[in-house]
Amino acid sequence: xxxxxxxxxxxxxxxxxxxxxxxxxxxxxxxxxxxxxxxxxxxxxxxxxxxxxxxxxxxxxxxxxxxxxxxxxxxxxxxxxxxxxxxxxxxxxxxxxxxxxxxxxxxxxxxxxxxxxxxxxxxxxxxxxxxxxxxxxxxxxxxxxxxxxxxxxxxxxxxxxxxxxxxxxxxxxxxxxxxxxxxxxxxxxxxxxxxxxxxxxxxxxxxxxxxxxxxxxxxxxxxxxxxxxxxxxxxxxxxxxxxxxxxxxxxxxxxxxxxxxxxxxxxxxxxxxxxxxxxxxxxxxxxxxxxxxxxxxxxxxxxxxxxxxxxxxxxxxxxxxxxxxxxxxxxxxxxxxxxxxxxxxxxxxxxxxxxxxxxxxxxxxxxxxxxxxxxxxxxxxxxxxxxxxxxxxxxxxxxxxxxxxxxxxxxxxxxxxxxxxxxxxxxxxxxxxxxxxxxxxxxxxxxxxxxxxxxxxxxxxxxxxxxxxxxxxxxxxxxxxxxxxxxxxxxxxxxxxxxxxxxxxxxxxxxxxxxxxxxxxxxxxxxxxxxxxxxxxxxxxxxxxxxxxxxxxxxxxxxxxxxxxxxxxxxxxxxxxxxxxxxxxxxxxxxxxxxxxxxxxxxxxxxxxxxxxxxxxxxxxxxxxxxxxxxxxxxxxxxxxxxxxxxxxxxxxxxxxxxxxxxxxxxxxxxxxxxxxxxxxxxxxxxxxxxxxxxxxxxxxxxxxxxxxxxxxxxxxxxxxxxxxxxxxxxxxxxxxxxxxxxxxxxxxxxxxxxxxxxxxxxxxxxxxxxxxxxxxxxxxxxxxxxxxxxxxxxxxxxxxxxxxxxxxxxxxxxxxxxxxxxxxxxxxxxxxxxxxxxxxxxxxxxxxxxxxxxxxxxxxxxxxxxxxxxxxxxxxx
Numbered sequence: 001x002x003x004x005x006x007x008x009x010x011x012x013x014x015x016x017x018x019x020x021x022x023x024x025x026x027x028x029x030x031x032x033x034x035x036x037x038x039x040x041x042x043x044x045x046x047x048x049x050x051x052x053x054x055x056x057x058x059x060x061x062x063x064x065x066x067x068x069x070x071x072x073x074x075x076x077x078x079x080x081x082x083x084x085x086x087x088x089x090x091x092x093x094x095x096x097x098x099x100x101x102x103x104x105x106x107x108x109x110x111x112x113x114x115x116x117x118x119x120x121x122x123x124x125x126x127x128x129x130x131x132x133x134x135x136x137x138x139x140x141x142x143x144x145x146x147x148x149x150x151x152x153x154x155x156x157x158x159x160x161x162x163x164x165x166x167x168x169x170x171x172x173x174x175x176x177x178x179x180x181x182x183x184x185x186x187x188x189x190x191x192x193x194x195x196x197x198x199x200x201x202x203x204x205x206x207x208x209x210x211x212x213x214x215x216x217x218x219x220x221x222x223x224x225x226x227x228x229x230x231x232x233x234x235x236x237x238x239x240x241x242x243x244x245x246x247x248x249x250x251x252x253x254x255x256x257x258x259x260x261x262x263x264x265x266x267x268x269x270x271x272x273x274x275x276x277x278x279x280x281x282x283x284x285x286x287x288x289x290x291x292x293x294x295x296x297x298x299x300x301x302x303x304x305x306x307x308x309x310x311x312x313x314x315x316x317x318x319x320x321x322x323x324x325x326x327x328x329x330x331x332x333x334x335x336x337x338x339x340x341x342x343x344x345x346x347x348x349x350x351x352x353x354x355x356x357x358x359x360x361x362x363x364x365x366x367x368x369x370x371x372x373x374x375x376x377x378x379x380x381x382x383x384x385x386x387x388x389x390x391x392x393x394x395x396x397x398x399x400x401x402x403x404x405x406x407x408x409x410x411x412x413x414x415x416x417x418x419x420x421x422x423x424x425x426x427x428x429x430x431x432x433x434x435x436x437x438x439x440x441x442x443x444x445x446x447x448x449x450x451x452x453x454x455x456x457x458x459x460x461x462x463x464x465x466x467x468x469x470x471x472x473x474x475x476x477x478x479x480x481x482x483x484x485x486x487x488x489x490x491x492x493x494x495x496x497x498x499x500x501x502x503x504x505x506x507x508x509x510x511x512x513x514x515x516x517x518x519x520x521x522x523x524x525x526x527x528x529x530x531x532x533x534x535x536x537x538x539x540x541x542x543x544x545x546x547x548x549x550x551x552x553x554x555x556x557x558x559x560x561x562x563x564x565x566x567x568x569x570x571x572x573x574x575x576x577x578x579x580x581x582x583x584x585x586x587x588x589x590x591x592x593x594x595x596x597x598x599x600x601x602x603x604x605x606x607x608x609x610x611x612x613x614x615x616x617x618x619x620x621x622x623x624x625x626x627x628x629x630x631x632x633x634x635x636x637x638x639x640x641x642x643x644x645x646x647x648x649x650x651x652x653x654x655x656x657x658x659x660x661x662x663x664x665x666x667x668x669x670x671x672x673x674x675x676x677x678x679x680x681x682x683x684x685x686x687x688x689x690x691x692x693x694x695x696x697x698x699x700x701x702x703x704x705x706x707x708x709x710x711x712x713x714x715x716x717x718x719x720x721x722x723x724x725x726x727x728x729x730x731x732x733x734x735x736x737x738x739x740x741x742x743x744x745x746x747x748x749x750x751x752x753x754x755x756x757x758x759x760x761x762x763x764x765x766x767x768x769x770x771x772x773x774x775x776x777x778x779x780x781x782x783x784x785x786x787x788x789x790x791x792x793x794x795x796x797x798x799x800x801x802x803x804x805x806x807x808x809x810x811x812x813x814x815x816x817x818x819x820x821x822x823x824x825x826x827x828x829x830x831x832x833x834x835x836x837x838x839x840x841x842x843x844x845x846x847x848x849x850x851x852x853x854x855x856x857x858x859x860x861x862x863x864x865x866x867x868x869x870x871x872x873x874x875x876x877x878x
Contacts (some may be wrong), residue, residue, distance in 0.1 A: 017029060018671065023056070024040060027067065033066050036067040037070065054072055057071040072441070075788070084120065087116075088122055089126055091116045091128060095128070095135060104138055107679065109136075109138065109139050138200070138203075139437075142407065146205065146208050150211075152192055153578050155210055156218065159185060165227065167229070170245075171233045174226075175230060175234065178227075185223050186835060190736050192212060192215075224228065229250070233250045233254070237632050246840055248330055248370075263534055287327035289330050291325075291336065291345070294317040295336055297313045318341065320481035354403070357392075358396055362410045364389060365410055368386075383424075385417075390414065420867050430563070432485060435479030435481050439478045440489070440492075442471070443496050443705055446497065447496050447500075449467065459503060462653065465551045468501055508550055508552055511552065516606040518542060519563050522536075522539060526567030532574060534567055540568075543561075543564060551575060565692075586796040590729055592625070593622050596622040596740075597739075599621060599740070600743075601739075604743045609748060609749065612747055615744070619741070756876060757873075759776040759781050759782070764865050767855075772798050793849075796853040796854070803859075807831060808855045809864065811825065812844070812848055814828070814831070814874075848871075852868070
């Protein structure tokens with residue numbers, strides 16, 4: 001016994017509640033994970049403070065990660081909200097600075113919205129949403145001013161073209177259009193003045209004020225020249241002494257009104273302009289050549305219908321006229337004016353056709369938010385549609401002059417539809433941030449899992465492989481992130497996955513080497529001369545054990561298994577081929593059975609009972625012939641073995657007695673009981689004879705190795721059974737004759753049932769029509785009906801119909817053991833009671849033929865026919 005003091009039992013400590021259990025509503029004391037998760041959700045609904053959330057998450061993550069996931073998500077949401085608040089404050093300051101500036105650059109305003117969205121600022125929430133709206137309004141105002149400047153430029157060009165066209169028409173038409181033209185020019189100046197007085201005018205790009213001022217100066221120059229020429233024309237029309245206007249068309253018209261030829265008018269003009277100085281002919285020729293080249297270019301572009309090219313050529317021709325217009329003659333000047341008018345008409349037609357396309361684009365852009373189904377397009381689809389519409393607008397602008405009014409409507413419609421794209425982009429960015437957080441959490445979870453697996457003693461490689469596969473599936477289902485974010489996360493994921501899969505890959509490498517060794521062992525076993533089944537089975541078991549322990553890639557594992565199985569399959573195929581070559585030698589004996597089986601199958605298909613029975617007899621004959629041949633071969637073999645045994649006995653008898661050992665005398669013991677054996681060839685008609693002298697009964701070789709004992713003649717009983725049974729059929733022949741016999745028996749049964757039904761139908765028809773000629777023959781009725789019974793039935797049918805035979809029908813139903821109609825059940829019970837009192841009377845099963853004759857002698861009706869047919873169907877089959 002030890003002298004150490006006995007250890008006192010330590011009392012179990014009472015479990016104390018967790019300090020945070022009361023705060024979380026009993027989440028730490030919950031029994032199951034589901035209860036903890038439910039209580040955590042209820043606690044989160046109370047909007048706890050951030051420090052409490054962090055404290056609870058720190059304690060709960062070590063106990064239940066599933067329940068702690070909701071707390072972690074709330075913390076992530078709070079961190080995101082705080083980060084977005086900081087970002088919102090930063091971008092709010094930038095937006096307010098842009099709005100406070102006197103001159104706003106459109107590019108800076110657009111860049112603010114783009115950069116804020118990239119930085120993750122909450123543009124859909126206040127105050128950024130209001131600032132974004134203000135910047136958008138400022139940008140729209142500035143763009144509207146710029147658009148109106150372009151419209152004014154276009155209007156100035158059109159007014160100048162109207163003035164040029166009026167200078168080619170009669171001066172009275174120009175005088176009548178002077179008032180309307182004056183109003184249009186004044187209105188143009190008022191609109192231009194309103195543009196420059198707008199508060200957002202300083203923010204307009206620098207090129208637009210210059211363009212507006214240039215258009216104003218050009219229009220005023222043309223307008224003042226037109227007014228002065230028209231006033232001079234009116235004075236010349238009133239006073240013949242007044243000088244002619246500088247407009248050629250009006251001057252010619254006034255000359256014709258005065259009735260003077262061109263030379264006379266030039267000579268008698270009271271007031272002549274100062275004579276032009278003489279010009280060098282070479283200079284004049286160069287000027288005419290330059291004007292003709294510009295005119296030819298304009299005419300070509302106009303004839304081909306090129307709108308923008310013709311406008312450019314017209315502008316080039318006007319520039320040439322400004323330089324060389326004073327050096328060309330009147331005829332060339334008229335051609336120039338006609339070409340300019342034609343170019344203006346073509347430009348108007350091109351502008352009209354382009355405007356039709358633009359109006360269609362405007363309608364399509366406005367219809368994006370007014371779809372017939374009431375649902376707007378999705379974000380991505382809307383973005384692609386807007387991009388296509390803007391590309392089509394650019395193509396329309398390339399073929400004709402721009403239409404700024406339609407462009408304003410189109411741009412407004414596209415911007416309104418683009419709000420759907422902005423909402424979708426914000427949603428995509430929010431989802432991307434959430435998906436990024438989920439993927440980072442998954443990487444962290446994989447890292448922790450790999451560390452836990454590294455500390456485990458023994459690893460279940462199948463479970464490890466399954467867990468890695470599940471991690472991969474969760475990563476693939478982690479949601480959409482941007483390409484940049486995915487390029488950032490993918491290396492981290494691959495690194496964590498490689499670290500987690502390293503132990504499994506090492507085990508797979510070792511397993512691969514082991515399997516290669518087993519493949520080499522299988523090849524050596526398959527190449528051996530004799531097949532070692534036990535070694536092959538042991539090798540296969542080792543392979544299965546290794547495959548169940550360490551999983552490999554499915555394709556690689558299948559290739560290894562095919563390589564392992566191939567040599568073994570080839571060895572078994574060689575053995576099977578050898579067995580088939582041996583079995584092919586017996587095909588000559590089986591051919592007769594196969595031919596007879598095919599003939600029987602053909603007879604089965606014909607549906608003729610006689611042919612089927614004949615084919616069955618032929619098949620049985622083929623089987624008997626083989627049995628006889630086997631018996632003859634067996635008897636010859638037995639004779640040879642008998643002669644061999646006799647020679648052996650003679651040798652043993654003639655041996656010298658000196659060498660013979662004394663044989664102890666065996667005492668015959670009476671047979672008390674013999675075990676019965678009813679197997680074929682094993683019935684014992686007499687006791688087994690004594691074994692061969694010189695060997696103890698228990699020392700026989702056939703008794704030691706379990707084989708069947710041999711009799712006194714030296715033949716095994718098994719051989720006798722085989723000879724009596726006949727040669728063993730091949731597998732194909734045995735199956736063929738067995739199937740043919742089964743099919744033949746089934747066909748005969750079917751034909752017999754069919755014939756039985758037809759006979760009953762004819763029998764009922766003969767009774768109903770009381771026609772003996774319709775009565776079936778004895779062969780058709782079957783073996784249960786003799787010739788005398790059929791004769792009695794024929795006499796009953798031929799006789800006049802008598803009264804009903806209800807008692808005979810009841811006796812038939814009792815004999816056939818078939819049910820009786822419900823209304824006749826009482827009569828059947830009464831008849832059965834009467835039969836019990838008449839002990840010497842024959843039973844209904846013995847007199848059913850006479851009862852049937854009584855029924856045939858009565859009147860036929862539908863109910864009686866049905867009851868009689870049901871009873872005879874059962875009686876004729878028994």
